Structure formats: structure tokens, C-alpha cells
Amino acid sequence: MNVLVCVKRVPLTGGKIVLTEDRQAIQTRHLGFTISPHEECGAEEAVRLIEQHGGSSTVLTLGPPEAEEQLRDVMAIGVDRAIHLVTDGGEWDPQATAAAIVEAVRSDSEPYDLILFGNESADSGNYQVAVRVAHALGLPCVNGVKGLSVQDRTVRCEQEVSGGRDVYLVPTPAVVTVKEGLNLPRYPSVPGRLRAKRKPVAASTPARVGPRLEMVRLVLPPGSVKQAEILGSGPEAAPAVVSMLAELGLV
Amino acid sequence: MVLVFVENAADELSQQAVTFARGLGDELHAVLICGADQDAAQLGAQGVSVIHVAEGPDGYAPAAWAQSIVELAGLLSPSAVVGPGTDRGNEVLAHVAARVDQPMAANCVSVTPGAPASVLRVRWGGSLLEEAHVHGSPMLLTVAPHAVAAQHNGAGEAAVEPFTAALSDADLLVKVSEQVPAASAGVSLADADVVVSGGRGVGSAEGFSVIEELAELLGAAVGCSRAVTSAGWRPHTDQVGQTGSKISPEIYIACGISGATQHMAGCKGAKKLLAINPDGEASIFAGADYAVIGDLHQIVPAISAEIRKVRAT
Numbered sequence: 001m002n003v004l005v006c007v008k009r010v011p012l013t014g015g016k017i018v019l020t021e022d023r024q025a026i027q028t029r030h031l032g033f034t035i036s037p038h039e040e041c042g043a044e045e046a047v048r049l050i051e052q053h054g055g056s057s058t059v060l061t062l063g064p065p066e067a068e069e070q071l072r073d074v075m076a077i078g079v080d081r082a083i084h085l086v087t088d089g090g091e092w093d094p095q096a097t098a099a100a101i102v103e104a105v106r107s108d109s110e111p112y113d114l115i116l117f118g119n120e121s122a123d124s125g126n127y128q129v130a131v132r133v134a135h136a137l138g139l140p141c142v143n144g145v146k147g148l149s150v151q152d153r154t155v156r157c158e159q160e161v162s163g164g165r166d167v168y169l170v171p172t173p174a175v176v177t178v179k180e181g182l183n184l185p186r187y188p189s190v191p192g193r194l195r196a197k198r199k200p201v202a203a204s205t206p207a208r209v210g211p212r213l214e215m216v217r218l219v220l221p222p223g224s225v226k227q228a229e230i231l232g233s234g235p236e237a238a239p240a241v242v243s244m245l246a247e248l249g250l251v
Numbered sequence: 252m253v254l255v256f257v258e259n260a261a262d263e264l265s266q267q268a269v270t271f272a273r274g275l276g277d278e279l280h281a282v283l284i285c286g287a288d289q290d291a292a293q294l295g296a297q298g299v300s301v302i303h304v305a306e307g308p309d310g311y312a313p314a315a316w317a318q319s320i321v322e323l324a325g326l327l328s329p330s331a332v333v334g335p336g337t338d339r340g341n342e343v344l345a346h347v348a349a350r351v352d353q354p355m356a357a358n359c360v361s362v363t364p365g366a367p368a369s370v371l372r373v374r375w376g377g378s379l380l381e382e383a384h385v386h387g388s389p390m391l392l393t394v395a396p397h398a399v400a401a402q403h404n405g406a407g408e409a410a411v412e413p414f415t416a417a418l419s420d421a422d423l424l425v426k427v428s429e430q431v432p433a434a435s436a437g438v439s440l441a442d443a444d445v446v447v448s449g450g451r452g453v454g455s456a457e458g459f460s461v462i463e464e465l466a467e468l469l470g471a472a473v474g475c476s477r478a479v480t481s482a483g484w485r486p487h488t489d490q491v492g493q494t495g496s497k498i499s500p501e502i503y504i505a506c507g508i509s510g511a512t513q514h515m516a517g518c519k520g521a522k523k524l525l526a527i528n529p530d531g532e533a534s535i536f537a538g539a540d541y542a543v544i545g546d547l548h549q550i551v552p553a554i555s556a557e558i559r560k561v562r563a564t
Contacts, residue, residue, distance in 0.1 A: 013512045015534025017379055026379075037477065037494040037513075095354060120341075120357075122493070122513075124381075125374055127357045127393075128345035135349035140424045143313070143342045158431070159338075166311065167429035180494040181487030184480075212354035212386040219371065219380040228526065228542040235553035237543040241525065242557040244541060248502055248523065250445060250469055251558055 001055040001113040001150065001172070003046040006101060006130075007039040007074060009067040010123045023217040024091075035070050037180040038118030044185035045148055045178060046116055047078035053150065056080045058110065062100055064089035068201060075196035076188035082201040083108065091124075093211040098132035100206040105137065113172040114155065119144045119179045126213070134175035141175040142168045146182050252278040254327060254389075256320055256334035256343060257302075260294055264335040264394075266401035271394040272333040273298045273404065275364055281409070282323055284316045285309075295409035297401070306415040311339065312426035317346030319416040324351070324389060330364070331390040336373075340393050353387035358395040376493030376516030396497075397520070438472040440489065440496040445504070446521070448474035448491055450514075452507020452528065452547055456484040461551040462506060468558050474498065476508045492517035506547040510535030527551065 018027040046057040059074040062085040071082040117130035134141035147158030157168040231240040255272040284307040305319040334340040336358040348355035358373040367384040447466040474491040499520030526539035
């Protein structure tokens with residue numbers, strides 16, 4: 001089977017988000033980059049499915065030239081090849097992103113049995129690119145999956161809901177968005193990283209259609225910094241902690 | 252008029268979406284999928300004038316639900332379609348948006364109608380907001396959980412109108428075919444009044460014994476940070492964060508957690524936060540109400556011992 005996993009380069013924000021002066025982006029001068037935890041699980045699942053069923057896995061990203069770093073990271077855990085839809089780094093809205101991915105999938109030599117996405121991107125959290133891609137390609141789409149298996153061209157998807165799990169059975173080809181917890185992603189090995197350097201990356205530059213969900217500026221949420229009351233240092237602070245808990249009616 | 256998708260009339264987040272939609276100042280219609288007539292009175296009191304009850308498949312089928320909303324919107328020509336910012340609210344509205352080829356703004360905290368409409372919406376799980384223009388009609392949006400409080404406006408009863416959409420086989424391809432009940436009991440993270448949580452500073456899976464001991468004394472759920480689940484010390488079901496559980500306990504006790512934005516996105520609903528960390532400069536303290544500086548391996552057992560002492564007297 002052939003599996004495609006779509007990922008997005010995002011900054012590793014650490015403990016505090018600082019915006020650029022024009023408030024168009026997060027200040028990333030001192031930050032590293034990564035992909036969403038959901039997408040890490042998607043990549044891991046792609047590798048496991050190919051280990052189990054044979055075939056080939058591909059990772060796709062739409063992002064700036066630097067996003068090749070994330071493609072290499074994903075190939076380092078065992079994904080075979082990459083598609084890089086290169087942008088100038090500006091914000092692409094969900095419709096433009098989906099259109100570019102649809103075009104890339106249609107023009108690719110590989111027909112995919114399964115196209116995996118993270119349930120939502122870590123940064124913009126639009127919850128819709130996968131659904132738009134599935135609709136345009138005429139494929140079924142299951143979202144928020146935390147359990148996945150493929151047998152006889154049927155994908156069994158499990159979704160965590162209040163009180164248990166909902167199960168969906170859909171025929172391939174299909175689009176599935178996954179959530180962290182689906183699996184425990186492996187760390188790339190040194191030989192894996194070396195192999196990833198030689199794996200093929202097909203780069204192209206899609207045309208960006210005008211944004212219809214247009215980001216105007218980023219805004220830091222108000223009141224997110226509190227002044228903590230220091231109850232003490234070390235184990236000697238225990239009585240102060242317990243009297244605080246008692247005030248809340250917990251002890 | 253504005254059409255609001257009510258996932259579940261008894262659910263607080265659906266009611267918040269109704270309140271938010273009412274804020275658009277237009278006549279308000281609701282759409283419910285599958286019979287839910289008993290909730291009609293309640294929605295009337297929230298300002299809904301007409302409830303469209305769409306006949307649907309048994310159980311959840313996102314594309315079919317979306318198709319019903321698309322057809323209804325075709326008949327009613329609403330200026331906006333609003334849904335709750337839940338997993339299913341976002342999923343159904345995304346299908347609606349794909350079908351009508353219009354933009355959709357997920358998890359909005361406020362909206363100013365216009366051409367284009369202007370929204371303030373959640374990014375990074377709530378660690379950041381975005382001001383955006385929505386160039387589309389109808390305006391499609393979901394409401395961030397707890398952006399508004401659900402409010403009744405005391406208006407009259409809503410008329411209930413049944414509706415049947417023409418669903419294709421393709422619309423019904425994705426549907427819930429089986430429901431597996433959860434095995435474990437115990438205090439669930441999402442509902443717990445107290446959560447005691449450990450981060451990288453706990454050091455090992457075994458190190459969680461002190462966290463578990465304190466949690467048991469307080470009748471609390473045990474949580475953890477992403478570093479802990481990535482290391483395999485705890486299952487992902489224990490993870491608090493943007494990609495884990497979002498919690499809203501009376502108090503959150505964060506032990507050895509640095510306070511990355513990914514983690515804070517999951518615990519910002521906590522009414523109080525006690526942080527225990529050896530690094531006085533750790534980001535977690537910027538979000539904390541109470542702070543104890545030092546090694547959790549000494550402090551947490553001391554708190555447990557103190558609770559036992561207080562209870563024994």
C-alpha cells in the first residue's frame with residue numbers, strides 16, 4: 001500500500017510566545033522548529049503500516065525552503081520520499097493549502113491508499129485542510145483517530161469520545177486525521193538520519209490563491225501572566241501548602 | 252437569519268454556540284440532526300425561533316450531517332452558519348465549508364459581521380489569538396469553548412420543523428459503526444476537581460509514586476506533561492496539554508513541569524495552579540497562583556505527610 005502523511009513546520013514555542021514587531025508572526029530568532037505531535041504520530045503510523053503491509057510512504061509539506069528540515073526528520077524515522085510544496089514563508093489559508101495538496105496528490109505518480117494528516121495544525125488550528133482535500137478528491141474522511149488498522153482494503157478507525165471509543169470502517173483510498181496517543185513515535189536513529197539525507201525530495205512551487213480566511217494580525221491573550229504567591233522553598237513549605245488546600249476545602 | 256448547528260442541545264458548548272450566534276443580532280434558527288424534540292423548549296428560551304430537525308442516519312456521520320446543513324442553508328440563505336468548537340462541531344463545519352467552497356473560521360472568541368467579517372480566533376490551543384478577515388458568504392464559524400457563557404434570554408417557544416435532506420451513499424460512507432465503552436473507572440482527568448501532575452522533573456516512571464500518593468490522598472486524577480508520555484513513563488491518556496486533555500479542576504498541582512505553551516494550553520482552565528519546581532525562573536510560575544521552589548521528590552512526600560498529620564488530629 002502507499003501512504004502519504006502531511007506535516008507542517010512550526011516553531012518550538014517553549015515557555016513564552018513573543019511576536020514580531022508587525023505582529024504577523026511569532027519571533028523565531030531563538031527558536032527551533034518541529035511538527036505537531038499529532039503529525040509525529042501520523043508519520044510513525046505511516047512507517048508502521050508500510051512495515052506491516054509493504055509498499056511505500058511519502059511525506060508532504062507546504063512551507064518555506066527551511067521546511068526541508070522537517071521532511072528529513074520524518075524520513076529519518078523511515079518514510080521513503082518527500083514532496084515539498086515550497087512557499088515564501090507567508091501564511092497560506094486552509095483553502096489555498098488544501099488546493100495545493102490536492103494538485104500535488106493528483107499529479108503524483110503514486111496513487112495513495114491512505115492520506116494521513118494531524119487532526120489540526122499546532123499553530124493555526126483550522127481543523128479543515130484534510131476535510132477539504134478529501135472532499136476535492138472524493139474520498140471518505142475520518143477525523144481525530146487514535147486507533148488505526150488496515151485489512152482487506154478497509155481502514156478501521158477508532159476515535160476517543162466521552163465514555164469510550166467510536167469505531168468507523170471505511171474503504172481505501174481514504175483520508176484520516178490522527179491525534180497524539182495513536183502510537184508512541186520512535187526517535188530517529190543515526191543511520192536513519194544518514195539515510196534520510198539521500199532520500200528524494202520532489203520540490204515544486206505552487207501558485208497561491210488569495211486568502212479567504214485572511215490573517216490580519218496576531219494578538220497575545222490578555223491576562224496570561226499571574227503573580228504567584230510563594231508558599232516557601234523545599235519540604236518546609238508543606239504546612240503552608242496544606243493550609244492553602246484546606247482553604248479550598250480539599251483537606 | 253443565522254443558522255446555528257446544535258450538536259447536542261443539552262451540552263454546554265452547543266448552548267454557548269447558540270448564545271454566541273444570538274450575538275450576531277439576527278433571527279436565529281437552529282439545526283439538530285436526528286430527533287431531539289424534547290430539547291426544543293430549551294432552545295426557544297435561548298432565543299431560537301425555529302428548530303429544524305433533520306432526519307439523519309442512526310448515529311454520527313459527519314459528511315451526511317454536513318450535507319443536511321448545506322441543503323438547509325440552501326433553502327434558508329443564512330448570513331452565517333455557526334457551530335460549537337468541539338471535535339464534531341469543527342468536523343461538521345469543515346465538511347460544510349468544503350461543500351460550499353467557502354472559508355471557515357474555527358474556534359472564534361468574537362465576531363464583527365461585515366464584508367469581510369472580522370473574527371478573533373484561537374491559535375496554538377489558546378496560547379495565541381489571531382485577528383482574521385473572513386471573505387465568504389455565508390460566514391462559517393465555530394465558537395471556541397467558553398468564549399461566552401451560555402445564556403437564556405427568556406424568549407418564547409421555538410417552532411419545530413422536520414427536514415429531510417437527500418443523502419447519497421457517499422455521504423453515508425463515514426459513520427460510526429460500533430461503540431466500545433471505556434474499560435477503566437477511576438477519576439477522569441477531564442472531570443477531576445483536583446489534578447496532580449508530573450513533568451520531566453519526576454525523572455522516571457517509578458518517580459510517579461509520590462505523585463500518585465498525593466493524588467490518592469486528595470481524590471485527584473494524575474496528569475503529566477508531554478515530555479513524560481514521550482519518554483513512555485505514563486500513557487497518553489494522562490497527558491495534559493494542547494494535544495492531550497484540556498482540564499478545568501479547582502486546583503492543578505504541577506510538579507517538575509517547566510510550563511511550555513503546549514502544556515499551559517491544556518491547564519489554563521484550572522481555577523488555581525500550584526507549581527512546584529526547583530527553577531525559580533521556570534515559565535510555569537508565570538501561570539501559577541501558588542509557588543513552591545525546590546525538589547518535588549522532597550516536597551511532594553512532605554505535603555502528603557502533612558495532609559495525613561492534619562487529618563489524624
